[in-house]
Amino acid sequence: MSGTLYIVATPIGNLDDITFRAVDTLKSVDVILAEDTRHSKTLVNHHEIDTPLKAFHEHNETHKAQAVIEAILEGQNIALISDAGTPLISDPGYVLVREAKKAGVNVSPIPGPSAMISAMSAAGVATDRFGFFGFLPNKKAARIKAIQAIAHIDQTAIFYESPKRILACTQDLLAVLGDERIVCLAKELTKSFETIKTDNIPNLLNYLQEDVMHQKGEFVVLISAVDKDSKVHGEEQLDKILPILLAEMGTSKAAKLAAKITGVDKKHCYQRAILTSSLSSSAVLNSKKDSIS
Ligand code: SAM
Numbered sequence: 001m002s003g004t005l006y007i008v009a010t011p012i013g014n015l016d017d018i019t020f021r022a023v024d025t026l027k028s029v030d031v032i033l034a035e036d037t038r039h040s041k042t043l044v045n046h047h048e049i050d051t052p053l054k055a056f057h058e059h060n061e062t063h064k065a066q067a068v069i070e071a072i073l074e075g076q077n078i079a080l081i082s083d084a085g086t087p088l089i090s091d092p093g094y095v096l097v098r099e100a101k102k103a104g105v106n107v108s109p110i111p112g113p114s115a116m117i118s119a120m121s122a123a124g125v126a127t128d129r130f131g132f133f134g135f136l137p138n139k140k141a142a143r144i145k146a147i148q149a150i151a152h153i154d155q156t157a158i159f160y161e162s163p164k165r166i167l168a169c170t171q172d173l174l175a176v177l178g179d180e181r182i183v184c185l186a187k188e189l190t191k192s193f194e195t196i197k198t199d200n201i202p203n204l205l206n207y208l209q210e211d212v213m214h215q216k217g218e219f220v221v222l223i224s225a226v227d228k229d230s231k232v233h234g235e236e237q238l239d240k241i242l243p244i245l246l247a248e249m250g251t252s253k254a255a256k257l258a259a260k261i262t263g264v265d266k267k268h269c270y271q272r273a274i275l276t277s278s279l280s281s282s283a284v285l286n287s288k289k290d291s292i293s
Pocket of ligand 1: 115
């Protein structure tokens with residue numbers, strides 16, 4: 001009889017945020033696959049679980065998936081957990097689940113916390129439609145492009161950000177989204193310094209800069225959906241027309257015209273024009289580098 005692969009959600013901070021069924025499952029399976037066995041030791045000790053932990057992370061996932069599937073087909077029950085929250089949500093496990101399903105293995109979720117859902121439940125942004133974008137790119141130019149790509153979707157956009165980049169990322173949000181868009185920074189959820197700030201981006205930047213401790217911890221960022229009737233809509237038009245205007249004229253003239261066409265503030269159009277031309281010149285540089293190499 002083949003066993004089951006359980007995908008078990010674990011806490012995102014507070015060790016008691018785990019379901020009875022998750023604890024029972026972790027106690028009853030033959031093996032727990034954990035992203036970082038040392039990290040998960042704290043959780044299993046806290047809940048008196050003595051099932052063996054084995055390492056299963058992004059670097060060995062492809063290599064180990066087949067052996068895990070064979071063990072399940074031979075009758076073992078195996079649980080997959082990650083360092084925090086729901087496995088596969090910006091965490092390893094996709095390859096294993098995909099291959100397990102191909103092999104006819106029963107895969108069963110044991111639901112529980114996820115930082116993105118927890119953040120959304122308390123952010124005060126629309127929850128009827130949303131998109132999740134994992135982690136945005138680390139490099140500025142790529143991150144700005146990613147923000148531009150999600151800036152105009154008419155649903156809440158959610159992504160994860162590290163304390164190292166939260167300030168730079170929020171500055172990029174301001175450059176692309178302007179100072180009226182409502183954003184939520186949800187940090188250290190379920191932990192002692194849990195903070196959930198929903199505000200315009202200049203106020204969020206003030207918060208991050210007024211105390212360096214405000215930049216510490218784990219963050220979920222939620223961008224409220226674009227309101228097609230508000231000035232924010234002008235941002236979408238800016239993205240479309242600025243590259244066209246900049247191909248024909250200088251930054252300042254392009255910004256003035258863009259402000260007239262869209263009704264967006266002149267100063268903001270100027271900042272966006274500078275950003276757009278610097279992005280397109282770095283793209284030209286990169287394509288030159290590519291063609292030389
Ligand atoms: N699988 C996890 C889940 O279901 O949410 C996410 C794992 S991902 C590698 C880790 C990222 O999730 C962190 O960098 C942070 O952005 C976010 N995160 C995890 N725990 C969090 C918490 N307690 N508060 C805020 N964000 C958190």
